[in-house]
Amino acid sequence: MSLFAGLAKTRGGLLARLFGSGEPKVTPEWLEALEEALLRADVAVTLVDPVMAQARDLVAHEGIDTVPKVLDAVRQALMAVLATRDLSLNAGAAAPRVILVVGVNGSGKTTTAAKLAKRLKDAGERPLLAAADTFRAAAIEQLQTWAARIGVPVIAGKPNGDPAAVVFDAIGAGIARGATTVIADTAGRLHTKGHLMDELGKIVRVAGRARDGAPDEVLLVLDGTAGQNAIQQARQFTATASVTGLVVTKLDGTAKGGAVFAIASELGLPVKLLGVGEKADDLVPMDPRAFVDALLPRA
C-alpha cells in the first residue's frame, strides 16, 4: 500500500479546517490551526515554535500572507530538516551485507525484517534472515513463519539462547551460502534498561567479529504512533548501537510520525524506510516530500 493510499483514510477533520475554507488569506485562527496540526502530528514543540515564528514573520514582514504560500514555506522548512543525507540502505563493506533491526518493544521489527528481506529478494538479492530475538515467547516462530511465507531462509537459535551467537552463526552461514544480505531481527528492548542495551552492544561487537566492519546498517524501528519518547529512543540506541537509519512503521493509521523531525534535526539520522501496513509488500522507501505532504496535504 502506498503512503497516500493509507493517508486517504485520514483527510478531513483538523486538516479540513486548514484547507477547506476556500479563503486564501492567512488569519490568526488559521495560524493557530496550523500550529495545532503540527503538534497533533507529534512534531516536537521545540521545533514547532520556531517554524511558527518563521510563518508569522513571513505574514507580518515579507508580505507572504496567503494560505497556499505560507503552507509551501512551512513544507519547505520541514523538508529541509529531513534532507540529511543519502536515504538508501548502506552497502556492505564486504559480502554479505549485515543489517541489524533494533528498537523498543512492539515497534514492528520482526515484520519489518521480513518485509525488507522480501524487498531485497524481489530486487534480485539472496537475503538471509536471523531470528536473534531469543527472549520473547514465540518470536522465533514468528520470523520463521514469515520466512516460509516469503521464501527466504532463516537461521534460528534456541529460545533464551545468546542472541549474539545467533547473529554470529547467521553471518557465518551467510558467508558459507553466498547470501548477499543478512538481516538480523533482535528482541524489543526499552532504551532505559541498561543490561538490555549492554546486550545490544555485545550483539554489535560480535557481528563485527563474524565479519570485519559489520554491521553495515543498524536500522532503528520507530512506531509511527510514538510521541516525543521516540527522540529519546533514537538518542540511546544511537549511543549504544550507532544507528545508521530509521524505519517508521504503522503509518497506515492516523499517526503522522512527526517525531522524526526532531530526530533528524538533533541527530542527523535519516529515515530510510516507511512501514505502511501488515503485509509483506507494505514497506516503501522514504520520500521526504511525500512524508511532509502527508502531514500537510496539498488541497
Added chain:
Amino acid sequence: MFEQLSEKLTATFEKLQGRPRVTEADLEGALRDVRVALLEADVSLKVVRQLVATVKERALGEKVLESISGAQQVVKIVHDALVEMLGGAAAPLARAERPPTVILLVGLQGSGKTTTAGKLASLLRKQGRKPLLVAADVYRPAAIDQLRALGKQLGLPVVTVRAEAVAGDVAAAIGAASADGHDLVIVDTAGRLHIDEAMMAEVEAVVAAAEPHETLLVVDAMAGQDAVESATAFKARLPITGLVLTKMDSDARGGAALSIRAVSGIPVKLLGTSEKLDGIELFHPDRLAQRILGMGDILTLVERAQEHVDAKMAEAQAKKMLEARFTFEDFYAQLQQIKKMGPLGDLLKMMPGMGQLAKQMPEGDQAEKELRRIEAIIASMTRAERADPSLLNGSRRKRIAAGSGTTVSEINHLLKQFAEMQKLMKQVGGMAKSGRLRLPGLPR
C-alpha cells in the same frame, strides 16, 4: 516514567518559591512552563489547554497572587487538576455475578495485548481465580504460539479458535469454561487499526458473541498525540470499560495516556510495568499525580514491600539488628528480599524527593551493581565466615576476592562498613531498650 514532567514542574515551582509573592507575570511564566512540560509529555493539546485554563482560573480565584504561599498553592492546584484528569478514584475490574467473568483485550498493533493477557491471568490467579486464556488473534504470524507459550509458562490452559469462525469459537470457549472449572476467561485479540473497517467489524462480532464484562483497551504508554484519536474511535464502536497502559517502565512521559481518560472518559485500570509476567499493577490516579510532581509514591512502595518481603523475617531481622546479632547471612537474605521488589532505581523514584537522586544514578544501575558486588562477596564466604567475620584473615579475603570477582580492598571496605553499622545498631538497640528511643513497629 514521569520523571521529566515532574522535574520540569518542580523546577518551575522552585523558581516561584523563595519569592515573597507570586506576581501575575510569574504566574503566566509558570503556566507557560506547564504548557511546554505537558506537551513534551505527550499530553493531548486539547487537554493541555483545558488544564492550563483551569489552573489559571483556580489560581486567580484562590487569590494566589496575594498570598504568601502562592507557589505551594499553585503546586497543589496543578496536582489536584492532574488527579482529576487522571480520573479521581481507582476503578476495579468487573466481576460477573454468574461466572465466568469474561475479559476482552483490544488495541493497536504492538501495544502489548498478548503479554498483558498472560500477566492478567497470573495476577488474578494469585487472587484465587481460575483463568482460561483464549487466543483469538488469527492474523499475526505465531500469535497463537505466543499465547500458548505464555500459558505453558504459567501452567494455564489456552484455547485456540478457527480463523473462519473467530466469534463463534470464542463464544463456545466461554460457554464451556464453567464446566471445566474456570471462573474467568481472558480473550486476546489481534492488533488492529481503528480505521480498518473489516477488522473493526471483526472485533464487534467477537464482542457480540462473547458479551464481555470488561473490554480493556491496551495502550502503549509511549504513544503520542494520536492515542486519543484511536482510543476515541475504539470507544465509539466497542463497549470499552477500561484502559491498560503498558511499557510504563519506559521513560516515556505518558501524557497521551493521561489524556485518553480526560477526553474519552475511559478509566485507566491497570499498568504494565515490565516484560515479566508479574509486571502488572492496579492503577491509582492520586499516586500517579504525585509521582508526576516529584512527590513520590510511598503507597506503591509499601505495597510492593508487603508483597515481596516476608514480614516475619523482617521482624526477626530487625530484632537481631538491634541486639547486634545481625550477620552477613542476614544481610544476604535482606538483599534477596530487596531484589524481589524491583530495580533499585524504580524503588527510589517512589520515595518522595528521591526522584532527583534516582536521576543521578544512571537508571539505578550503579546502585544495582554495588548491591550485586556485595551479594557476590557474601556468596563467596563460607557459612562460618558469614556468622563470624573475625575469621577473615588475609588468605581468606584473597579467596573471596577471587571468587567474587572483586578486590581485597573492596572486601576490606565492606567489612569495615558492616562493623560500623553493627556498632551503630547496637547503640540504637541500647537506646531503644533503655526507653530513650521509641522505634515504631519494632520489638522492644
